[in-house]
Amino acid sequence: MSSLPRLEKALQRQGIHVERSQGVYHLRNEHAQASVLLPATLALEAKAVRQLLDFAAVRSPDGHHGVCKACATPDFHPGGIAPVGSIVATDADFVIPAAIGTDINCGMRLITTGLKQAALLPQQDALVSRLTRALLENGRDVPVHSAAFRALFDEGPAAFIDRVAPQGLWAQVDRARLEAELAACVGLDAFGGSARYAPDAHVGNREVFRDPCLGTPGGGNHFVELQVVDEIFDRHAAYRVGLAPGDVVAMIHSGSRDVGFYVGRRWMDRARQAWPAGLKHPTSGLYGLAGSLAYEYLVAMGTAARYAWANRVVLAELVRKELAELCGATASRLVVDVxxxxxxxxxxxxxxxxxxxxxHHGDLALIPGSMGDASYIVRGLGHTDWLSSCSHGAGRSVRRQALRRLKSDHANAGWRCVTLREERRAEEAPEAYKPIGPVLQAQEEAGLIEAVARLKPWVTFKA
Incomplete structure (x- = not known):
């Protein structure tokens, strides 16, 4: 934990004023203001404060459009450009591509397996071997015709499910189940899309495109994790989604991979290029888009967001396939995709x-801890002060570079990390993250969420 008086003095020298009241940091400078929900036991980081206020100050060149409100959840920490855990509201004709970056629709998908941990324990080694090959060793067979990708981008997820050819993985996918599960995907129906914003490789004239990124978790903090339902806090909500103590579930954290990078980088560049010639550029280096360009960005972003959904679907179906072949498990269902x-x-x-x-009020969300800490299924309460949002995890407390030299011993921790890159064990060690308890408690006490169930980690797959 940093010394707040010392931090306050350092920030004041930079023209930033900090006040704390009822668990909330109120930040302001001459250009903007923002709020951060953060327990006193967790550090407020100066770099993240500066990043949040920079985004809160973004305006269009004519000053007619800009940020209306900026705030952050307890996983708040510095990002590459935008701070992680931040929520920024702009008027309807204005967007800030850099606020989202290139990992567009990075998100979480949680499925049940229909199996208890006790039933899977005797087959744990065989299951880990199968999933390692499918998820990490390119042992997947996921052919997709370019026509199916075009349907995904131009028409949407339902069209993709309908058009994908029954080959490889798709030959054994339950399409009716996938279609029914679309209703449990938060925000998915709001994304537009167009094949004209997608990479040429996905929408060309190939009969079959074996996309090297589709069905991969990606690096960094992305993962596929087998978890066990440890405790139920809301038995009615848990029953509705088919959860009971001892159940094994699979949590997937991944995004739009190369498609998101392609879209995000192009539109961040375009926002900078759209700045009027002869007008002084913002000192923060952050640019928004207004009017028709803002609309175009949202369509391009939706294109990548739809791909991220498909990527998580493939990862989930790979898990379902291996469980069905090994254990005959067919009772899996989607809890939520956010x-x-x-x-x-x-x-x-x-x-x-x-x-x-x-x-939003009544919607489920997922808040993972670390691969050595609990994750939570929560129900949103739609708190307007926090723009109907909650944290997407515990949040990093130590940068990856600082952990690469550490060799932590988790041999008897009760969970297991499977990775082909040894540095991941250090970079993503539980010590790198904030404890999930205070992060969850702060949001419950502030009225953002209510906990539904706690999940404990069992086996984590990291690329």
Whole structure:
């Protein structure tokens, strides 16, 4: 934990004023203001404060459009450009591509397996071997015709499910179940899309495109994790989604991979290029888009967001396939699929969430801890002060570079990390993250969420 008086003095020298009241940091400088929900036991980081206020100050060149509100959840920490855990609202004709970045629709998908941990324990080694090959060793067979990708981008997820050819993985996918599960995907029906914004490789004239990124978790903090339902807090909500103590579930954290990078980078560049010649550029280096360009960005972003949904679907279906072949398990169901890095139109505003999750009243959300800490299924309460959002995890407390030299011993921890890159064990060690308890408690006490169930980690797969 940093010394707040010392931090306050350092920030004041930079023209930033900090006040704390009832668990909330109120930040302001001459250009903007923002709020951060953060327990006193967790550090407020100066770099993240500066990043949040920079985004809160973004305006269009003519000054007619800009940020209406900026806030952050308790997983708040510095990002590459935008701070993680931040929520920025702009008017309906304005967007800030850099607030979302390139990992568009990085999000979480949680499925049940229909199996208890006790039933799977005797087959744990065989299951880990199968999933390692499918998820990490390119042992998947996921052919997709370009026509199916075009249907995904131009028409939407339902069209993709309908058009994908029954080959490889798709030959054994329950399409009716996938179609029914669309209703449990938060925000998915709000994304537009167009094949003209997708990479040429996905929408060309190939009979079959074996996309090297489709069905891969990606690096960093992305994962596929087998978890066990440890405790139920709301038995009615848990019953509705088919959860009981001892159940094994699979949590998937991944995004739009190369498609998101392609879209995000192009539109961040375009926002900078659209700045009027001869007008002084913003000192923050952050640019928004207004009017027709804002609309175009939302369509391009939706294109990548739809791909991220498909990527998580494939990862989930790979898990389902291996469980069906090994154990005969066919009772899996989707609990929820939620986005993180997207812009959604809500109440007449464009809500940009960077590492924050929609938490509208009654909707489920997922808050993972670390691969050695619990994760939670929560129900949103739609708190308007926090733009109907909650955290997307515990949040990093130590940068990856600082952990690469550490060799932590988790041999008897009760969970297991499977990875082909040894540095991941250090970079993503539980010590790298904030404890999930205070992060969850702060949001419950502030009225953002209610906990539904706690999940404990069992086996984590990291690329």
């Amino acid at each position: 986005p993180h890095n997207v812009v959604l139109r809500e109440n007449g505003l464009n809500i940009h969430r960077k590492g924050a999750t929609p938490a």
